[in-house]
Amino acid sequence: MNELARVDSEQHGSLCLVRVSGEIDMSNDREILTAIEMAVARETDRLVVDLTHTTYLDSAGLALLLRLAERMQARQQMLSVVVPVDSRVRRAFELTGLLSVIDVVSRSEDALGEIRPGSSNDHA
Amino acid sequence: MTLRDGALLKALRTHPKHVDGSAIFRYTSKLVLVGGAYYVAAILGLRLALIEKNVTPLWPPTGIAVVAFLIFGWRVWPGIALAALAVNLPISTNGLAAAATATGNTVAPLLAAILLVRVGFRREIDRLQDALAIVFLAALLSTLISASVGAGTLVLSGAIPAGRFPAAWAVWWTGDAMGVLVVAPFLLVLLQRPWSGSLRERIEIAALLLLVADVSVLVMNTDLRLMFLVIPFLGWTAWRFQQRGAAPAALLAAGIASWAAAHGLGPFQQGTLFEKMISLQAFNATVAFSSLFFAALVTERTRAREALERSAAELEDRVARRTAELSAANERLNREIAERHDTDRKLRQREGQLAEVQQQAQVGNWEWLIPEDRVSWSDEMYRIHGYLPKAFPITFEKAVELVEEEDATRIRANLKAALARGRDHDLPPSEYRIVRADGAERVLLGKARLSVGSDGRPLRMVGTVQDITEGKQAEREHRIAETLQRSLLPDRLPEIPGVLLAARYLPATSDLEVGGDWYDVVQLPNGSLALAIGDVAGHGLRAASTMGQLRMALRAYALEEGSPSQVVGRVRRLVRVLVPDIVTLIYLVFDPESGTLRFANAGHPPPLLVDGDGQTSYLEGGLGPPLGAIAHPGQDIDAATHLDAGSTLLLFTDGLVERRGASILDGLTRLKTLAADPGEDLEALCDQLLSAMVTDEVSDDIALLALRQVPFAAEPLFLRLPAEPHVLAPLRQTIRRWLRELDADPGIVDDVLVACGEASANAIQHAYGAKDGLFEVSLVLSDGAVEITIRDLGSWRPSSGSGRAARRGGLGQRLMRSLMDSVDVNSGPEGTVVRMRRSLQLKADRERTRAR
Numbered sequence: 007m008n009e010l011a012r013v014d015s016e017q018h019g020s021l022c023l024v025r026v027s028g029e030i031d032m033s034n035d036r037e038i039l040t041a042i043e044m045a046v047a048r049e050t051d052r053l054v055v056d057l058t059h060t061t062y063l064d065s066a067g068l069a070l071l072l073r074l075a076e077r078m079q080a081r082q083q084m085l086s087v088v089v090p091v092d093s094r095v096r097r098a099f100e101l102t103g104l105l106s107v108i109d110v111v112s113r114s115e116d117a118l119g120e121i122r123p124g125s126s127n128d129h130a
Numbered sequence: 131m132t133l134r135d136g137a138l139l140k141a142l143r144t145h146p147k148h149v150d151g152s153a154i155f156r157y158t159s160k161l162v163l164v165g166g167a168y169y170v171a172a173i174l175g176l177r178l179a180l181i182e183k184n185v186t187p188l189w190p191p192t193g194i195a196v197v198a199f200l201i202f203g204w205r206v207w208p209g210i211a212l213a214a215l216a217v218n219l220p221i222s223t224n225g226l227a228a229a230a231t232a233t234g235n236t237v238a239p240l241l242a243a244i245l246l247v248r249v250g251f252r253r254e255i256d257r258l259q260d261a262l263a264i265v266f267l268a269a270l271l272s273t274l275i276s277a278s279v280g281a282g283t284l285v286l287s288g289a290i291p292a293g294r295f296p297a298a299w300a301v302w303w304t305g306d307a308m309g310v311l312v313v314a315p316f317l318l319v320l321l322q323r324p325w326s327g328s329l330r331e332r333i334e335i336a337a338l339l340l341l342v343a344d345v346s347v348l349v350m351n352t353d354l355r356l357m358f359l360v361i362p363f364l365g366w367t368a369w370r371f372q373q374r375g376a377a378p379a380a381l382l383a384a385g386i387a388s389w390a391a392a393h394g395l396g397p398f399q400q401g402t403l404f405e406k407m408i409s410l411q412a413f414n415a416t417v418a419f420s421s422l423f424f425a426a427l428v429t430e431r432t433r434a435r436e437a438l439e440r441s442a443a444e445l446e447d448r449v450a451r452r453t454a455e456l457s458a459a460n461e462r463l464n465r466e467i468a469e470r471h472d473t474d475r476k477l478r479q480r481e482g483q484l485a486e487v488q489q490q491a492q493v494g495n496w497e498w499l500i501p502e503d504r505v506s507w508s509d510e511m512y513r514i515h516g517y518l519p520k521a522f523p524i525t526f527e528k529a530v531e532l533v534e535e536e537d538a539t540r541i542r543a544n545l546k547a548a549l550a551r552g553r554d555h556d557l558p559p560s561e562y563r564i565v566r567a568d569g570a571e572r573v574l575l576g577k578a579r580l581s582v583g584s585d586g587r588p589l590r591m592v593g594t595v596q597d598i599t600e601g602k603q604a605e606r607e608h609r610i611a612e613t614l615q616r617s618l619l620p621d622r623l624p625e626i627p628g629v630l631l632a633a634r635y636l637p638a639t640s641d642l643e644v645g646g647d648w649y650d651v652v653q654l655p656n657g658s659l660a661l662a663i664g665d666v667a668g669h670g671l672r673a674a675s676t677m678g679q680l681r682m683a684l685r686a687y688a689l690e691e692g693s694p695s696q697v698v699g700r701v702r703r704l705v706r707v708l709v710p711d712i713v714t715l716i717y718l719v720f721d722p723e724s725g726t727l728r729f730a731n732a733g734h735p736p737p738l739l740v741d742g743d744g745q746t747s748y749l750e751g752g753l754g755p756p757l758g759a760i761a762h763p764g765q766d767i768d769a770a771t772h773l774d775a776g777s778t779l780l781l782f783t784d785g786l787v788e789r790r791g792a793s794i795l796d797g798l799t800r801l802k803t804l805a806a807d808p809g810e811d812l813e814a815l816c817d818q819l820l821s822a823m824v825t826d827e828v829s830d831d832i833a834l835l836a837l838r839q840v841p842f843a844a845e846p847l848f849l850r851l852p853a854e855p856h857v858l859a860p861l862r863q864t865i866r867r868w869l870r871e872l873d874a875d876p877g878i879v880d881d882v883l884v885a886c887g888e889a890s891a892n893a894i895q896h897a898y899g900a901k902d903g904l905f906e907v908s909l910v911l912s913d914g915a916v917e918i919t920i921r922d923l924g925s926w927r928p929s930s931g932s933g934r935a936a937r938r939g940g941l942g943q944r945l946m947r948s949l950m951d952s953v954d955v956n957s958g959p960e961g962t963v964v965r966m967r968r969s970l971q972l973k974a975d976r977e978r979t980r981a982r
Contacts, residue, residue: 009692010655010859029862032891032938033655033855062862062880064887065942072937094880101948102941 010034011060015045022050023118027059030067039070046083053078054117056088063095068102075108085109086117161209164198168213175309176221178392187410188388189305191217192239192276193313196268199243200253201321211236227287234279238306242272253318255373256429261422269310269418277303297404304411311418312384315377325374335375338367342379343386350390355397357387357413364417368424372432376421384414498526498591500549505529514574514597516566534571537562541576548578552586555579561598572599624653627849627864628842628871629722632812634820636785636832646673646711647783647831648681652688655856657863659722660688663781663835664715664734676709684717694719694730695752695766702732702766705757713757716781720773722839723863723870727779728770732757735784735798742776744806748798778808778815779837785830786823797823812836843871847909853894853922854903858887861907868909869916874970881949882968886918888942889964893922895935896962911970915951918966 011028024042046053055071057063071087078085086109089096099105111117171190178186195210214232222228245267252260281299284290290298327335342363349356360383368376391398391410398406494511498504505526509519515532522528530538541562548557557578564572578593623631633649646666654660662684666673683704687697694717705713716737718729729737729749733756736748751769773779780801787797804822808815816834824832847868851857862883869879886907893905905922947953950966957963 029656029859031855031858031862031887032894033858062883062887064884064891065938065940065945066891068941069938097881097949098884098945102944 011038013038013041013045015042017045017047017050018118020049020051021054021118022046022052023054023056023114025056025059027061029062030060030070031062031064032066035066035070039074042074043077050083052084052086054086054088054114056114056117057093057095058088058090058114060093060095063098065098065102067095068098068104071104071108086111088112088114088117157205160202160206161212163209164194164202164206165209165213165216167194167198168210169216171313172213172217175305176217178388186305186388187301187308187391187407188312188384188414189302189309190313192235192273192306192309193311193317194309195236195239196242196246196272196310196314197317197321199240200246200251200318204240204243207236207240210239222283223287223289227283227289230283231280234276234283237279238272238274238276239310241275242268242310245272254322254429255315255318255377255422255426256433258423258426258430261426264314265311265419265422268314269307273303273306273310276306297407301407304407304414308384308388308411308414308418311422312381312414315373315422316381319373319377322374331371335367335371338363338370338375339378339382342367343382346383346386350386350396350398352396353399357397360417361420364421365424368421369428372425372429373422376425380417380421383417387413387417492597494595496524496529496593496595500588500590511595514572514595515564516568516570532564534563534565548580548591549588551580552582552588554581557593572597573602574598619648620650620652623651624659626653626659626722626860627847628840628867629659629720630812630836630838630840632816632836634816634832634834636820636824636834646677646713647785647833648677649781649833649835650681650684651835652685653860654688654719655859657721657723657860659720659837661718661720661781661835661837662688662715663783663833664713665783665831665833666709667712673711676711676713679708680705680713680715684715688717688719693768694728695768698730698732698754698757699766702754702757702763706761709758712759714784715757718779718781720779720837723867725773725775725839726770727773728768730754730766730768732766733759735782735787735794738780738782738801738805739771739773740778740780740805740808741774744808746802746806748802773837773839775839775841777839778805778812780805780819781833781835781837783831783833785832786819786834788830789825808838812838841871843868843911846911847907849907850904851907852903853905855891855894858890858894861890862887865907865909869970872911872970873972874916878968878970882916882918885946885949885953885966885968886920888946889918889920889966891942892939892964893920893962895939896922914972915967915969918950918964918968920964920966921961923961 009028011026011030011034013024013026015022015024017023022045024045026038026042030038042053042055053074055074060067075085089099089110089112091112099108099110104110168191171194175186175189175191178188191214198206198210211232214235215228218228218231218235219225222231246263249259249263249267251263255261255264277299280302281295284298285292285295342360345360345363349359364376364379364383367379387410390396391406394406397409401409492510492514494514495508496511497506503526505524505528507524507529511524512519512521530541533541541560544557544560548555557580559575559577561573561575564574566572575596575598576593577595578591580588581590581592583589619635620633623633631651633651635647635649646668647664648666649663650661652660662681664677664680664684666676666680680701684697684701687700691697691700698715698717701713701715701717705711714732714734716729716731716734718727718737720727730752732754736750736753738746738748740746749769749771751771752767753769754766755763782801784794787801788794789797801819801823804819805815809818816836820832820834847865849861849864851861865883865886866879869882874882886909890905890907905920908919910917910919946964946966950968952965952967954965955962956965
């Protein structure tokens with residue numbers, strides 16, 4: 007794929023799952039933020055941003071997530087970020103202390119645990 | 131033969147300067163040969179003796195002696211003298227008489243040879259003068275000596291009474307003369323170079339000689355006096371074979387006659403000795419003279435004819451050669467004229483308006499006397515307007531009438547304004563259109579100057595007018611072509627460390643014909659390289675503009691679409707809707723990090739891949755039909771291959787491999803052979819391929835694009851980049867490749883990438899608004915650690931407030947300091963320098979650590 011990053015989203019009832027694959031830096035952070043916010047529907051209670059397939063993330067990506075978290079909080083929506091333990095971007099979260107600011111889980115199943123089979127409402 | 135005569139003369143005159151054994155042997159052999167021949171001939175000759183024993187009517191030895199002197203020179207005289215002495219001793223009264231006779235017999239032929247050489251005698255006897263020389267000088271003159279000495283000796287020695295001296299002298303003289311006349315030509319003919327006659331000629335000559343002999347024998351054995359019957363046969367022989375036939379025939383006839391006379395046969399049965407003598411000598415003389423002269427004459431005639439023919443042929447040849455030279459010169463001249471014409475044409479086209487105007491330099495001038503309202507035109511003014519000079523009386527109104535309406539209004543307004551200014555001044559130059567007498571529209575450039583009187587009243591206006599139509603047109607076409615060309619090809623190729631790129635564009639030889647070939651290289655957001663090369667069918671502005679549109683569209687699709695086949699598919703749809711042309715195109719995406727090359731091909735000649743070992747292969751996969759060729763093409767497909775380090779990829783348009791009179795397959799094979807040794811220098815490779823593949827005029831445009839991936843981690847990495855966010859991803863990719871080539875640990879590679887990314891992001895942010903807009907990144911390997919320097923040229927502007935940038939900046943600082951072993955930031959008015967260091971734990975170091 008030629009784009010630096012790619013954003014895919016699924017809506018499962020009140021839960022919105024957004025997968026970001028590729029690299030995030032200051033050249034595409036605004037686009038990605040916009041794409042994620044566009045994916046979040048009005049009825050969404052909870053947003054899960056899955057960074058399992060994100061291969062690069064620096065302060066621009068971290069700032070993006072902080073900003074997203076603030077906006078979600080303002081709208082009283084919950085945000086979880088999936089960063090596997092072996093992810094190449096995990097160190098950035100650890101070193102900047104974001105693990106304590108944002109809800110970071112290491113497995114997408116943990117974040118998606120509340121989705122019951124059959125209630126899937128896929129808007130992808 | 132002159133040369134041989136010259137050599138002979140020399141031999142006659144000079145003594146040998148140096149005598150060695152073999153020369154003495156040769157000389158002795160010659161003496162023996164000559165003496166032997168002389169002696170044998172003398173014995174035979176004596177058989178024919180008429181007076182005593184030593185006066186014969188035919189004395190062959192004299193002929194032999196003459197020939198011997200002619201051939202071997204005067205130095206063989208002892209051979210002759212000794213043989214003559216040997217012959218005369220037994221038949222003379224005493225030794226003294228024999229010696230005297232022998233001396234006469236030696237001196238006579240020697241004198242004959244000397245005289246012959248003097249007059250330039252040719253041994254072939256093929257000229258009348260040779261025949262004359264041998265008859266008069268050799269046969270008749272020189273033999274006076276031998277006859278006088280011989281006959282005198284006979285009388286003095288008492289062999290004959292004095293009263294018989296005249297008869298003896300006459301017989302002696304004629305005998306010697308006949309010996310020379312009959313024998314010398316025969317021997318000279320024998321000693322010539324071997325005859326190259328055909329078998330038929332050989333048979334003919336033998337038959338003729340046999341005939342002469344038969345007839346001679348016949349007439350000598352009949353009592354009837356029919357000796358003249360021999361003459362026609364001699365003539366025939368001489369006519370057919372010249373001296374070669376005449377000499378032996380004469381010898382035969384004379385020999386037989388002499389023999390008959392000696393034996394008193396046939397015509398020689400009756401009469402006194404004197405009568406017999408007269409009759410025989412008359413016959414022999416007739417035979418010798420007629421055969422000699424006739425043969426010489428025929429030869430001379432033949433030679434003259436041949437010479438004439440030869441010179442005619444030579445002349446013809448010379449005329450033909452000269453004609454050819456002239457026509458070649460003429461052709462050269464024509465070519466030169468054509469070339470000069472061509473060059474002139476190109477020059478005119480290129481030099482645009484200025485040269486055009488200068489060359490034509492048709493400037494007309496006019497004058498307007500304002501108070502009298504009188505206008506005058508120069509002759510050139512009329513010509514510029516398409517009329518004969520002074521074709522009509524010109525007035526102000528008439529002049530303005532000739533100008534196109536729109537421009538006429540403007541001119542009137544300008545003039546009115548100029549007249550109103552009330553002072554001398556130049557009017558601004560003005561371009562305007564006229565319609566010429568023949569209906570052609572022309573563009574003129576007018577300049578004018580106004581003079582006013584002391585009261586400011588306009589008095590006089592003068593001006594020049596120039597036809598600049600061609601100049602305007604050439605200028606316009608040139609500008610269009612240039613603009614197009616510039617828009618069609620990339621100004622420069624992306625600079626990517628470890629990836630060499632070279633490109634060539636060779637326009638068709640014709641200047642204004644812009645072709646439909648193009649190539650393009652862009653770096654995609656993810657750091658991959660997109661390469662395209664294509665060809666719009668046809669030439670000229672339309673093909674060029676199509677190419678321009680497609681190039682832009684392709685760039686747009688390349689940024690948007692994922693795979694080459696998708697990009698090609700979209701261009702295909704665009705061509706179907708927008709462009710009436712047929713287009714071939716190959717589009718490739720090369721990922722320098724993995725070496726993967728993916729491509730899709732729309733009917734374009736396949737790229738050539740040359741690996742590091744010189745193995746060549748055409749990438750024939752991913753092929754679909756040309757764009758615009760068929761209404762409902764199937765889905766475009768992708769093909770992929772891997773480009774190892776050191777491999778070279780060659781993309782080209784068909785102009786490179788197509789040549790008049792050869793199939794494109796030949797061209798592809800040729801290219802494959804030439805590219806098998808690609809060398810180190812990619813630019814040189816391109817030049818080499820072009821010069822080897824393109825020999826004659828470039829009839830079609832040629833685009834050539836070469837790409838090679840090379841190792842680059844052996845050198846420090848240094849990059850100067852525009853301070854724009856989109857450079858970050860390609861920068862990371864380059865650093866990643868550089869570190870991987872060093873075999874650095876993947877985790878550490880990620881750390882370095884983030885740290886570099888942060889420092890670069892800062893540089894980009896700080897450099898925003900600064901003049902230069904560039905920043906520099908360098909990575910140097912030192913002691914198992916990488917030293918990173920990132921320098922921007924912008925002035926430091928502290929992050930404002932708590933915005934997005936400030937937050938990012940803060941996080942960035944933290945990341946850099948945590949990921950690197952050391953970070954040093956130095957800001958000043960010249961810009962900011964960030965120096966970082968990180969141990970790489972290279973594989974070699976890691977192994978060393980483990981070993982401990």
